[in-house]
Amino acid sequence: MPVNNGLVGLWEGGMWRKVAVLVGSATAAVALLVLVERYLRRRRGGWADVPDEGIEMDMVEEEDLEHNSLRPTDDVHRRVSPAFSSTETHYCIPEQLHVLTGSKAEEKRIVVLGLDGVGKSSFLACIANQDCRQAMKPTEGFNVMCIQTRQTSLNMWEIGGTENVRSYWANFLPNTEVLVFVVDSTDKARLPLAKEELHKVLAHPALKAVPLLVLANKQDVAGAMSVEQVSSALNLDSFRANRVVQILPTEVPPGLPTKTDSTKKAEDMLTTLSRS
Numbered sequence: 456m457p458v459n460n461g462l463v464g465l466w467e468g469g470m471w472r473k474v475a476v477l478v479g480s481a482t483a484a485v486a487l488l489v490l491v492e493r494y495l496r497r498r499r500g501g502w503a504d505v506p507d508e509g510i511e512m513d514m515v516e517e518e519d520l521e522h523n524s525l526r527p528t529d530d531v532h533r534r535v536s537p538a539f540s541s542t543e544t545h546y547c548i549p550e551q552l553h554v555l556t557g558s559k560a561e562e563k564r565i566v567v568l569g570l571d572g573v574g575k576s577s578f579l580a581c582i583a584n585q586d587c588r589q590a591m592k593p594t595e596g597f598n599v600m601c602i603q604t605r606q607t608s609l610n611m612w613e614i615g616g617t618e619n620v621r622s623y624w625a626n627f628l629p630n631t632e633v634l635v636f637v638v639d640s641t642d643k644a645r646l647p648l649a650k651e652e653l654h655k656v657l658a659h660p661a662l663k664a665v666p667l668l669v670l671a672n673k674q675d676v677a678g679a680m681s682v683e684q685v686s687s688a689l690n691l692d693s694f695r696a697n698r699v700v701q702i703l704p705t706e707v708p709p710g711l712p713t714k715t716d717s718t719k720k721a722e723d724m725l726t727t728l729s730r731s
């Protein structure tokens with residue numbers, strides 16, 4: 456039988472129609488997935504998900520948790536999700552879905568600790584939103600935000616610094632790739648406590664060899680201690696044998712309209728350490 460006649464026979468028998476329907480459906484499904492993924496990127500900058508990282512989500516009462524509603528920015532080079540509290544946690548797009556967009560961003564988990572009121576939320580809001588004017592409330596639980604560049608998605612976890620929340624810090628340490636420890640450089644009285652908490656947290660096995668970035672914050676305030684003074688008060692040299700340790704001066708005073716050089720440098724350092 457001639458080939459043409461064979462193909463026509465198959466078509467009449469319904470085979471080609473089935474194949475066409477199958478191929479059409481598969482194409483439509485892939486297109487729909489791409490559209491949904493792009494829509495979620497634009498809307499929220501991330502996919503809501505619940506982590507499976509050994510974190511006890513019920514460790515803080517939900518009604519105790521704050522919700523900072525920061526506005527996301529969205530451009531081609533940089534995608535940022537808003538800050539979220541533990542009542543509404545959002546993450547970077549999972550790496551598995553990057554195949555849909557051709558992106559090769561790697562996910563990194565950064566944990567941001569420090570005593571209460573030192574400026575953790577202010578710093579994160581500033582680097583995530585490029586607008587540093589938000590007024591911050593104390594973080595009773597934790598905040599998560601995603602900062603995404605072309606190559607890296609930084610999932611930034613800020614855990615509250617008040618005494619009752621500090622006892623839960625250890626629950627957030629597994630899988631951390633960089634630890635950021637923020638210090639209020641004007642608060643000499645509490646530096647010994649900050650040192651004690653930092654040394655305690657770095658003794659945790661989950662942070663073995665994890666790079667440390669200390670931010671000596673509130674440098675805009677007259678009388679703030681220098682980076683050298685903070686470094687020596689925290690005895691940072693004692694950690695250098697086992698890990699990379701960096702310390703930078705920062706300032707994120709309330710009402711700051713844009714990022715300063717100090718916040719940009721801290722952000723760049725974070726990206727570098729997360730790749731080391």
Ligand SMILES: Nc1nc2c(ncn2[C@@H]2O[C@H](COP(=O)(O)OP(=O)(O)OP(=O)(O)O)[C@@H](O)[C@H]2O)c(=O)[nH]1
Pocket residue numbers: 569570571572573574575576577578591592593594595614615616617672673674675676705706707708709
């Ligand atoms: N002058 C000055 N004030 C700052 C700076 N950083 C933060 N603040 C202020 O310090 C206060 C506490 O800031 P937060 O960012 O809420 O501190 P936090 O470390 O997140 O505190 P908790 O969430 O309670 O652990 C706010 O009033 C901020 O505006 C800074 O660099 N300079």
Ligand SMILES: [Mg+2]
Pocket residue numbers: 575576577591592593594613615
């Ligand atoms: Mg906070």
